[in-house]
Amino acid sequence: MPSVRNPQLNRHGELIHLLSLDQLPREIVTHILDTATNFVSVNDREVKKVPLLRGKSVFNLFFENSTRTRTTFDIAAKRLSADVFTLDIGRSSTSKGETLLDTVDNLSAMAADIFVVRHSQSGAPYLIAQHVAPHVHVVNAGDGRHSHPTQGLLDMYTIRHYKKDFSSLAVAIVGDVLHSRVARSDIHALKVLGCPDVRVVGPRTLVPGDFAAMGARVFHDLEEGIRDADVVIMLRLQNERMSGALLPSSQEYFKTFGLTPQRLRAARPDAIVMHPGPINRGVEIDSAVADGPQAVILSQVGFGIAVRMAVMAIVAGNEA
Template structure:
């Protein structure tokens, strides 16, 4: 089956998911991002890579880190950036998603960065844009968040190097987490041999074993001896019914504390895609501790998003 993210030459034209992308493309994105990491330290922080291009940020869901870092990334590449205010747009009057895209395309859009509550929305858009227009998924429903997955991979590689000897634990609400799915696909593609998912049975999907993932329902078993611990937010807004007795009980069983972190390797890094709920999935002392790389993830996210936009803009369908 053809991958809609790639053109006939196997080049990246849209970034919709980490699933199905070959290792060479993931590595190319990470290597390209490495060239952009130091841009913010320059006296002139802009590069001309997207000069004359228009990047439209379409966020149908709330966002702080993703939206802002995409805007910074596009600006640093010298693009014209348009942030659509969805609440005050015609979408609020009932205009369809594809009609919104058609009208914005008529305004000479080159890249759409899309966050949407419906899984598959970026795929739908990618099917209906002109060959020179690119779509980047900034998170769709429970499905995927590929740039978050890639910045997580960049952070892991920066601190740990080769993936082939790593043990990575993903802890928390995996059932509702598009980040977890993107991380799992990327980790497996990049050769990580030991990917563990840790959480209560109600928050772990049943199909993970088929993806080569080890499922654990006890925190100690899940993070013991790990190199990387990725904690996830409880996504109460996506939960239908009482999947957990309380956030306090969740923290008692699965919250990452300094004492529990000792089950992992002494040099393990702690990650979180944000927003962090302190005292629910992770203790403040861990978020602010020496093993935390949460803020580095945000910084690296700018470079990764610069890399993705630069790469897709250079290719046509």
């Protein structure tokens, strides 16, 4: 049986869509991170623009609410000199029953070059990538529980910035792992980059044992799970994705799994604390930690612009 080609890559193995970090070669992940390094300095310039996407049209299709991802994609595309169009989903024809692919077809007829897609249904960006013309590129900005590849990449960029080398790190991902596309993307990326100790930590209802099949160690005690960790990635409780009572209450959750200064002492003294946002203070993280010296949460946001610039510049430069 012939092997099925990765839909993210062209026949030369070059990135044409970014849909997931699963099965992406290490060379491509590293290339994205290296390219992002070149864009970080753009933030410090008086004129914060480069001409790499001049004349290109980027359409942001966000079928789910977003602040950081939507805004940083918008900023990233504009800094690449692209023309940026953000569809108001609530006022678009999707509210009248237009299908996802019909929406894409109509926007493609308006000369779209890149679609940035966030959708509640896992696999929606894959569907679009299979449907669009060969010159159009699709970037997944989060699909259901499945994947959030640019968040995973900006998390890896942040870790590499502060810790340099993945080969000796212990990284703990804490919280609502069950519903987290960020956790899945981070685990894939950490394993690809050679991190030897990836942990997932949380209550049994939110951290099922099958994450061990992804190469992560599973813990149901916070302090045990983050002991001697170099990086602690906290996750938001995603109540909108939960069906049924998986937790007694957010207050009870904080008592057991909320990251406080006292509990953080179990990690290494120079451990960094990350969070994809939005933060629920007093639920998964104490304000003293979120605003403390070990938190690099705002750095993640800033690095996200450079990473998303890198992704769009790379895919736009490759042909199907």
